[in-house]
Amino acid sequence: MEENKEHIIFEITEAILENVEQLVNTQNDKAALDFFNEIHYADIAEILDTLTLDQATYVIKLLDSEKTSDILSELDEDVSSKILNNLSAKEIAEELEELDTDDAVDLIEELPEERKETVIAEIEDEIFAAEIKELMTYEEDTAGGLMAKELVKVYESWTVAGCLRKIRAQAKHVKRVHSIYVVTKEEKLIGRLSLKDLLIAKNESKIADIYIPKVDYVHVNDDDEEVAKVMAKYDLEAIPVVDDKKCLLGRITIDDIVDVIKEEAEKDYQLAAGITQDVDAEDSIWMLTKARLPWLFLGLVGGIGAALIMGDFEDMLKEHSVLFFFTPLIAAMAGNVGVQSSAIIVQGLANDDVKGSVNTRLIKEMLLAAFNGVVLAIVLFLFVWVYKGEVATALAISLALIVVIIVAGLIGTFVPLFLNKRGIDPAIATGPFITTSNDIFGILIYFWIAKLILGI
């Protein structure tokens, strides 16, 4: 056997990209084939993302559909949908037939509505086409939208020897055999077997005698995030999906769940940063503007609100102008505390990790904010005292800071809990939303307290 030189971490260097461009531009089929056949489809997808549409289409048409179907599944959606536009319905159908049903459906969904039917009509394998049509009826963010029809199932009445024979046939269509699902003759899920159990069992045993009746499953309409939580919690690598009658419809594998977890984390992260929609660094300026501008506009409105409040306290300008110098500090602290406390709650809710009542939460946050506020207020007091030499002003500003921090912490804790109770995604409460409202409340409280203490 020859030495295996492959290393898993394939690095796409400038030199490789130049080489690819040359191969593609000169349409050197033979050399290009040799080159791409040595590379994993996920890496080819990454290379194609950097090419022009014509170049990428050339590569897709050149390679075998066994490989290109996987590449198309890996590509950024905006790239793959353009390439699909350049392929005939027949060509697309051939790509689809190389994929598992779940990936095939994801690819079909990138086509314009009117082409979907045409492409499905070109699929030769009738069972496959029917499965695709079934999967297309489920909502994208449900268990049905995630599942594939490929699975290995056995009937409880079979023997181990019979099973092994049938499994050999079924397994050819299934990339990874995680569990073997045991069903009644009415297709009702009643248990599972691992390939390992089957290997260890005696040939003449009946499935009914050796199967494990404990089987985890999800309902076809369950939310995809719920499925992810369940699979992560119970350390499952695959889970069967059933309908209302508990009939086996499909299975979800952990690699799809990894994507769900990553997407969910990215969405929350973006919301916290004031970005809606699923954008990335490579999206167009227009897409990025649509994702960013609304949140900035919210910030603008908040800032105008703060300015109006300060206008109301204009009479304090003459005697206590220094108060106005600290408004950005007050706004920043209110914002920071609000984001911190809301982030802890949002993350806790996502992990089912928030215990105790809303009141317990609020009392804890109040103590925490008060403690932090006092520490920070002492520092601020000393600074203002030294800087301006006015004890009363220093006292007013620092006492106000403590109150602002406590209120900001309470708002940051309460709002996501409230949204969650109302069935609204609490993640929208983080970032600009909480910052803006805390800016306004913070500045209002600040001037009230200052006015009270300085007695104007």
Added chain:
Amino acid sequence: MEENKEHIIFEITEAILENVEQLVNTQNDKAALDFFNEIHYADIAEILDTLTLDQATYVIKLLDSEKTSDILSELDEDVSSKILNNLSAKEIAEELEELDTDDAVDLIEELPEERKETVIAEIEDEIFAAEIKELMTYEEDTAGGLMAKELVKVYESWTVAGCLRKIRAQAKHVKRVHSIYVVTKEEKLIGRLSLKDLLIAKNESKIADIYIPKVDYVHVNDDDEEVAKVMAKYDLEAIPVVDDKKCLLGRITIDDIVDVIKEEAEKDYQLAAGITQDVDAEDSIWMLTKARLPWLFLGLVGGIGAALIMGDFEDMLKEHSVLFFFTPLIAAMAGNVGVQSSAIIVQGLANDDVKGSVNTRLIKEMLLAAFNGVVLAIVLFLFVWVYKGEVATALAISLALIVVIIVAGLIGTFVPLFLNKRGIDPAIATGPFITTSNDIFGILIYFWIAKLILGI
């Protein structure tokens, strides 16, 4: 076969918790056993998290070590380490022997340094003890720290029939057989086989003739995030780990990777929200203060900086007091834009998704920020004009806003790219760090431009 009533989503209700408390407090062994034996270990762990230490210890001592070992692995670390304190070295060793080596090591690492040796000495299975000792030598956040010693391997010289016999023996110690690794007699990894391939192959074939020489692997010292990226990218459910000589040391499974991905996402999210360390809503006020106060202190310093800048422009107060009303708005917009642009870059870097040079990035962000800035500035101009009736002031404030937004976007883009080049985690550039520096720059630029335009 009886109807299977189990449903995957087990809900821990108040009623269940009350029932548990009663069972535990009355030490009703029989009823408690009946109750807990029906429940998944991950759910029992969740229940134990809500009990007192004595109650939880009672449950652990009551149940079979086959189940309790998994429960201990699932528990919050602060809970499980306290329970372990209540167990003898012998009892802990029994728990460990029920676990896979990777989970056993995680549990041992919770013990105080001086107990580790004692516990390992109590392990009866010498091979298992030696494997544990080996795994303890690897850094926690590397492939070695993630991997388990449990795997199924075959030598290239074996036949399929021989293999199946040996695998049946090995497989008893391995919960999930993902891949069968093929090694030379020097233990060097040369390929893989799936259980499926073995099932389909003829009994008399030689492994050397049927194995797949393409095998992905990682090095024992590779970073755990790198391993996660590789497994997610190539859709792997398990990956073998090798040493410098490519000798097979262990394997990493996808369920451990799911945890790495979740932890990484949580860390980035917390950093963006201004929280260091891995804290959650249930941690003590002291832990939460340690995670939050430093970032608030940074905000305080930034606010003081902004106040000092405004003090320098005090001479503008008399004629243009309205300028001072808009400082929170300017600071908020600078902060929001900075967080948005840095978040996009940080996320892009995490996904290896940032293409093109630093200059291309900066030019794109400049265009984007300029576009957003102009839209927002028009709104602000109209507001200030109507509110104050001064065209010059309105113009000064809105033009300053545009410049501030552009600079904030550039800082937000540049800083994470710069940190990343220097090998520093760019995620620290998000949140309070970028907000604070942008607050200061923003206010400085704002007053400069206002002074320029208003000609003071």
